[in-house]
Amino acid sequence: MLRRLTLTAAALITAAATAIPAVPAEAAAFKVLVFSKTAGFRHDSIPAGVQAIRDLGAANDFAVDATEDAGAFTASNLAQYKAVVFLSTTGDVLDAAQQAAFQSYVDGGGGYAGVHAAADTEYDWPYYGQLVGAWFASHPSIQQANVKTEDAAHPATSGLPATWTRTDEWYNYRTNPRPNVHVLQSLDESSYSGGTMGDHPITWCHPQASGRAFYTGLGHTAESYAEPNFRSLLLGGIRYAAGAVQADCAPPSGGPGGGTIEAESYTSQSGVQPASHGTASGGTTVGFIDNGDWVGYASVGTAGATGFTARVSSAGAGGTIQVRSGSPTGTLLGSVAVPVTGGWDTFTTVSTTLTGSASGPLYLVFTGGSGSLFDVDTFSLTTSATTTVEGEAYTSQSGVQPADHAGASGGRTVGYINNGDWAAYSGVSTSGLKSFGARVSSAGSGGTIQVRSGSATGTLLGSVNVPVTGSWDTFRTVSGTLTGSASGPLYLVFTGSGGNYLFDLDSFTVTR
Known part of the structure; x- marks a missing residue:
């Protein structure tokens, strides 16, 4: 292993006296890749975003490459980067081989930073839904709103106002990511019109296998990228994703599910439907379950999962819930039997330990005899953090x-x-x-x-x-x-x- 030589005193004096306007790639502490390919709506703020990240890199000792070529997503090319920034990407931007390379890169220790429309990307790839944390659903018109800082210690939000009033395009998301991520900022929906989530995270982070993920919904407007506070947010998020600074981004206690998850909040399914029951949590279950049906939860990761608990009912045949990772035929982590409870409104709790190892999104697969088997009201995962x-x-x-x-x-x-x-x-x-x-x-x-x-x-x-x-x-x-x-x-x-x-x-x- 080559060892670095110590600079002489004269060299140190010379270096201190020499103004270096930018850090060349070969001298930078690390490199990031900014990816801004769009297959749907294209934000006119992308050039300003790319330039802002270049400026941040030059001022903070990291090098920046920018591309809209998905061919950059190969194992050998990604290996040179500490983090990849998805800058307002939209639609289906990676093919299957590129997806596999990127998943291996992140799970193997790389970083992901998503900005704004990164949540409007790769809807058919469950792993990406888990990585970004939540997919885009809708947005009202651009307007002023209050952003609340929930974590004042994270490098991305340290130094930001407790309540930050600014103008942007405020995304609503298909699911609330809070159970599965560490929320850094949220929106005060009473401060603007068009929020639909109630509890409304807007910036968050989380570990992803051996890698790291950061996302912010801010950044629609070109003007955002000139704001000192937004640049500070972006810089801290990129440095966290790159592993250059450390932060506590663990989801809430209770594991990837962050406690109890409504079963009917699935993001994909085969064969099932929501069923109304007055005694169910929230009044709805996953029902109409037949043998071989399944549900998927793109934002619920299985990394480190050690236990599974579900609230169920059955006036049918009962059956089994298989807990799988990545797909309905993915790694089997464990299974639990569901008994006949005597009525669709008579609930009991079943639980099991999980012994398989995988890091993909959660899938529940239902098996049993003929006819309607059982309903699932809620479930929770436990995990080692x-x-x-x-x-x-x-x-x-x-x-x-x-x-x-x-x-x-x-x-x-x-x-x-x-x-x-x-x-x-x-x-x-x-x-x-x-x-x-x-x-x-x-x-x-x-x-x-x-x-x-x-x-x-x-x-x-x-x-x-x-x-x-x-x-x-x-x-x-x-x-x-x-x-x-x-x-x-x-x-x-x-x-x-x-x-x-x-x-x-x-x-x-x-x-x-």
Whole structure:
């Protein structure tokens, strides 16, 4: 592994005295791809958006490529980018092979940032519905509204007003994404005309497998891209998606479903219909269920799902609910039997553990005998909350530096690690952590990663051993349980006895 040389004092003085107006791609901390292909309505604000992101990159040490060519969505090409920005894309813009490449890119650790009409895109691709968080439904005329900041700590919304009054085109969405995402901003529907959601998220983020997703419904007008506050929002969202800064984007407690989900809020189905029942939650169930019917929930992810619970009734034959990921024939995570309850208005609760592993959107498949089987009123998923972080996205450190490796997630690791060095991640809380896993490589002597809270000498929660892997580009995953209890920011302390350069850290995952 090539090691970076230290600048001489003279070189530092020269560099400080030289004005560099823009950061060239090869010197930037990371690269993003801005994608603005449209197959439906085309926003005239797209050129202003592209230029604004270029300006943000030049001022904040990241390089920007922009394209409307879907041919850019190949595994080899996407690997050079930390994040891909869907800038007011519309309609069906990727073919099946391009979709597969992009899904692998994000789930493998890449970032997605959607702006405005990104929610008006790829309606026939369930994975994208999960990634963006919610699809566009309608909008009233452009008008002024109040945007409420719900998370003042996230890099995208830090420093924004608690109530931000501005003019834009305010999207209503087909489903409320709140159960499945971390909401950063919402709209006050009493401040404008045409809102249809009541609780109305407008900007949010969430983990996506090993990657990250950010979306904002702001950005219809060209004038938006000259607003300092909107540029700050856009910058923070892109940097989060790229893994350059850390933030808590976990959905509400209770898992991908964020608690209880109305079963009739499906986004796709085969054979079923809503059925009215006075004793059902919201007065409606998924009914008219026959053998082989199914429902899909594009915004409910199955990543980390460990349990499933449903409220059901049956005056029919009863049957089974299969919990699957990605499609009606996708990975089977588990199943639960539905008994005959004696009436369509007589409900009982059934539950099961889920043992399969997948990260696609949720599908429920119904099986049983002949005739109407049962109704499903509500359901919930439980999950282990997992967050994956790029190792080089530390907020403070001692002794380490980023190291370039083509085989690393995002092309970089934490490298140059010696005994006693450490890296800190102020946006990652240690509260409730149960396990730690890391992707590592070593052509040195290997060593140990200590997981600590609050400081480099803070509470020790656990540790994992890092073996010699044979080269700096040969990676493997190590993991261990955490048993200590603390709530401060995460610190990783590196130890070993083999001299210089113990190992490299590519990325790590913590589970609550």
